[in-house]
Amino acid sequence: MNAVVIAVVVMLLLSLLRVNVVFSLIAGALAGGIIGGLGIEGTIGAFTDGVGGGANVALSYAMLGGFAVAISSTGLPNVLVEFILKRVGTKGESRSKKLPRALIILFVLLMACFSQNLIPIHIAFIPLLIPPLLKVMNELKIDRRLIASVLTFGLVTPYMLLPVGFGQIFQGIIADNITQSGLTVSIDDIPKAMLFPSLGMLCGLLIAVFFSYRKPRTYDDAVIAGETEEVQGYSASGVIVSIIALIGALAAQLWTDSMVFGALIGIIILYIGRAMKWNEADELLTAGMRMMAFIGFVMIAAAGFASVMRETGHVEHLVEQAASLIGGNQVLGAFLMLVVGLLVTMGIGSSFSTVPIIATIFVPLALELGFSPMATVILVGTAGALGDAGSPASDSTLGPTAGLNVDGQHNHIWDTCVPTFLHYNLPVIIFGWIAALLV
Template sequence: MEGSVIHWVGAVIGLVLAIVLIFRKLNPVYALFAGAIAGGLLGGASIEQTVQIMIDGTSSVMGAVVRVLAAGVLAGVLIDSGAAERIAETIVAKLGEKKALFAIALATMIITAVGVFITVAIIIVAPIALSVGKKIGLSKTALLLALVGGGKAGNMISPNPNTIAVAKGFDVDLAQVMINGFIPAVVGLAVTVIIAKMLSKKGALVSDTDQADDTEDKKDKPSFGRAMVAPIVAIALLALNPIGSILNIEVLKAIKIDSLIILPLAGIIGLLAMGKIKHIIAYTTSGINKMTGTAILLIGAGAIAGIISKSNLSAVVVDAIEVMGVSGTLLAPIAGILMGAATASTSTGSIVAAGSFGGAILNMGIPPLNAAIMVHTGATVIDHLPHGNFFHVTADAAKMNIKERMKLIPYESLVGLSMAIVATIIYGFLQ
């Protein structure tokens, strides 16, 4: 089954069908499976070939799935112990009301960067943001943009499902993806704050009913220092090998510990530091439950990525780019943008883009790490469309109705686009 056995039209129809089914509220995994089956059959493959291609596609993402599930240990510890909330509260309190939007964006960025899934990070910081916004008269539009933009920036440098997915998709080191995503992330944070300040008085203000009841959830949260132990350990261990490579230190270069080991280990060390090791079963159970949905979604993404990768779609896109006179370097961010929009998910979009266009991107002479960064940032440009759960979860977090939430989409896209442009300049045109 070598080469393109599926016509690109069938693959595209399958992808469109998956999007329509997601819009119709079918479970995204089943929608992706249905789209993959339709794409294979309509593209000219037999039933047997279609099933085998789907299985091969899901097999290709198993490494990412296992690492995402392992990351649940760290996520569960940070969230359920109150560590993530303590970190957010401290950042906002230290920076003060005059820098409220920057503080909110930075807090969400850091919470996401240390391993909390972006939607959960926004849910954690949102009550703090609404409280500050109510006090100083900031609009909910500005507050949510600060939350979303900060989360998107943090996603570029985090050991989260999206980064794990793109690293595995291009077979590069997770820590290298995180480190090289730093400059785009900083640019994304800056653009977020600038736009949020422009929107600070536009849109509905925070009302009394939008705020959470202060009497609820009085859990015993750790000190800021203890809350930071788990993320510091995780980042330090992940950075050992890349730092060794950068500084040419043989001892550090020889240390190759996978995130599959590092992230759970960091979570356990964090528990010990916070004196909450007795909660290990409860926190890890909660963590894996939080990651299961994403892990299963990646399997669905692998199925449809398998179909697209066995079609001639990437060749058609490359030909179109050449006809238009556009640089082939742009294929990486364009693939990320298109697949991020199609799946309304950074992690799923990254997997589909890597699986579908990875070969064509690398054939243009782009190094795997550079390709991973450009696809990753591209996937953040339009990953917040209404057929994904991110759109609805963030609307609920900021107490917004759908109409208000829709108005934020162009501004979110500007944040993602700024990161994609910077990444493409640095890792595409300047390389």
């Protein structure tokens, strides 16, 4: 009985039963650690050692949350919301038409895609832009599961396909680990290979937009903290300072490779530019940190979960078990490799961390089964990317939930994780599987 499989199943089942994700991760880690032979003390020790690895990410998201709320107070998001409102139309008129709905979806999609490559701020834009748009989306009766699917697509697909921003990092990890495992590949080959699973992501997005969530869904116009009935006022100077703060935060993040210091520089610029009042700063920053606290705790728990899984040694054992079942069957081999990648990423919550774990076994196994070098890259890349959409511990699902659930009407598991899992992982497996067999 494999500890990784048991741990992931326990975590997912508890999450689906609406048990808090943090507690589900802890319970899954405990079950996996005990079955993996670590015992209770060993499991607790491994989990405790691992949670420190998630502390930096948690602090990063807390700082980004504070920065996002501080930026919101300057009026910049209201400028963008007002821009959208003018094109959506007045209540009861053009807002009932399909064009305003399409504009909202397109706007969210572009912002999500840009956050991975053009302006690599990852999920930091979500608490900045999504909450102010909720009232408009409520009026248009847009299903928030659709917006969650659109956001997750934009957070995942660009780094899979495009070799810039986070995509350069992810594709570099794939190329380096495949090369170290015995198959020399160029990073230029990765976008060609990742085109196939990316088409699977696109297929899932189109199904979500035009079929699954095209019907209207009604939400209550609940009060959102810090929001008023009308679009808040703003000053030109505040907007200018906030734009400078965003540029400064991005530059600092790229220079230091730290979201913490990037957010800090942005906040300092807001202070210096007097776009944020000193006597209101503590309340604003605390509110922002509170908004992102859930993500932080999940990332800390996920780091402990991943540490326990690694300590058991059953991740490698899972890959070896899959290899022993395959024999010389390419069809079965490709499918099992993708399923193993899905299980590992669903538990760890990070595609970037999955690739180094699976590449060492998958590369020699794929070559032994007679897969071409390109097919091998497709298998490793697709197996690594699988699970980022749909994992309760992934920031690609936690980010959308943080923005869509500010009024308590969007469930993380049933409204973000389940929809994104069904719409993206299933077609990605199919596209990656077929591509590996045909290339």
